[in-house]
Amino acid sequence: MTDVRPPAAPGTGTTGTEALRETIAAELLAARARTAALTDCVEDADLIAQHSPLMSPLVWDLAHIGNQEELWLLRNVGGRDPLHPEIDPLYDAFQHPRAERPSLPLLPPAEARAYAHEVRGRVLDLLAASPLEGAPLLDAGFAFGMIAQHEQQHDETMLITHQLRAGEPALAAPPPPPAPADAAILPPEVLIPAGPFTMGTDTEPWALDNERPAHTVDLPAFLLDTTPVTNAAYQRFIADGGYDDPRWWTEQGWEHRRRADLRAPLFWQRQDGQWLRRRFGTVEPVPPNEPVLHVSWYEADAYARWAGRRLPTEAEWEKAARYDPATGRSRRYPWGDGPPGPEQANLGQRHLRPAAAGSYPDGQSPYGVRQLMGDVWEWTASDFHPYPGFRAWPYKEYSEVFFGSEYKVLRGGCFAVAPVACRGTFRNWDYPIRRQIFSGFRTARTPEEA
Incomplete structure (x- = not known):
């Protein structure tokens, strides 16, 4: 490991350290609350299922979050012995492509939750005693911040899985405020x-x-x-034959468009002269004034051209x-x-x-x-x-x-x-x-x- 250190956090002394400790704890708890919301809203069968070969089963993400937290904070920062070393290979993202993960002997939902919960309890104890300085991983609480970001990134990944999931809506949130x-x-x-x-x-x-x-x-x-x-601007591109004109596509993009039969953003469908989209289990008209969503780089580049x-x-x-x-x-x-x-x-x-x-x-x-x-x-x-x-x-x-x-x-x-x-x-x-x-x-x- 290289000795590159992250910069120190603002503030020094006990007050600064305690404020940083509180910030870290808040970020870790916020991430875990979101993880729970994304995994508690569906039955175990949905957690175990693979909703797309592009994504892991939700239960894999759940245990992977705990495993990375244990690896970096309890073992690397805290010097603790592994809790369950036999599961490390199962949750190494580089050992198993996403499409293969459902076939692995993964922890079932209850055990995955218990494992992540046990790791988190020990991590909060470690945080309470950590000086948050000295070693490179501790400076400015970097390792803790890295893990908070890692969990939130997997929460985003799990939200993508929810979007790909078939069936009744499992998530709800208020709409954004109207445009000014x-x-x-x-x-x-x-x-x-x-x-x-x-x-x-x-x-x-x-x-x-x-x-x-x-x-x-x-x-x-x-x-x-x-x-x-x-969406309205992008619909003009579609209506003008943008998906059918190779002038607007790179060579690789045109080949992919043809092979994948791209005709509109993912989750869009044309019905009775109107564009509809599926959003977290709900089918609704495409809002004209929202930013277009679920387009590839090839599609974005073709539109721009x-x-x-x-x-x-x-x-x-x-x-x-x-x-x-x-x-x-x-x-x-x-x-x-x-x-x-x-x-x-x-x-x-x-x-x-x-x-x-x-x-x-x-x-x-x-x-x-x-x-x-x-x-x-x-x-x-x-x-x-x-x-x-x-x-x-x-x-x-x-x-x-x-x-x-x-x-x-x-x-x-x-x-x-x-x-x-x-x-x-x-x-x-x-x-x-x-x-x-x-x-x-x-x-x-x-x-x-x-």
Whole structure:
């Protein structure tokens, strides 16, 4: 393991340490409450079943969460002996592809819950006694923060499984607030002037290795959509034959479109002249003013070409989301350095859908770009590569094994992402064919293309 250390948390001494300890405990408990909500709402048969070969059975995620928590916190940080070493291979994500996991001798639901509960109790005892400094994994409580993020990421994965699950709805949440009065009169795009900005971070205490290190990127001017592309706009692409015209698709994208017979976003269907969608077990009309959801990178790229535009690069996205031209510094979030609240972004599964385009004016960036955090993951044009000076930490399997042109970067989080796992530097990645994820996009252009 490399000796790269995360930065220290703000504040020192007993008061700072106790505040950090309380923050960690709150994040761990919030993640576990969400895990319970996602697994207690269905019968054991649903937990054991594989609802899609793309996803694990829910009961695998449940025990995997406990296993990773035991591995990193009880064993690596606490120096404890393994509780059940015989199950480690079952819950190693790199040993067994998702499609094979139902055939493994997995812990049944009651035992998986008991295991995760036992691990959590011991972890809270460990947290109470931890100095939260000294060793690299303890600095700023990094290992605890990593595990809180890991559980919330699997909660998002389990929510995707719920979306793929057939049968009666098992989840409920209130709709997002209506769009603000100015949403209909927002400019369609904003200019991001040329110039350098700081990309990545050296100061975010719980940032993961692929977000590091901070480095300067100098970009030419570009124009970016004020809001994500909406369902109504995407329907115009469909109506204009966008899925049937190879001009708008890359060679690989066209081949995939034909092979997979793509004709609309995943979960959409045409009935009696109207587009409908299935959302967590409910079939409903596609809302025209919501950001389009469940589209692959190939579809997003084809739409952008059809519209005479392009997908933004990852660097363009981050500059639009973080750079403050008034101060010349990069913020943690579009609105500033304070953590996300319900008035700034649609995060944390408060709502089971994106908010209308133009929502959350309090969360807009200094350039006036809205909904850069939450609502939908946004595909970018960029492949997933390390930043200059990258060092894998604390394990290479988190990022390093995925670097390359196979994966495209997504930014900004979505309604299913918890605030602890969402910030202006956070990087997500997936295959360009993926559609079951909560993915949308916005488009860009250079001024010369006007």
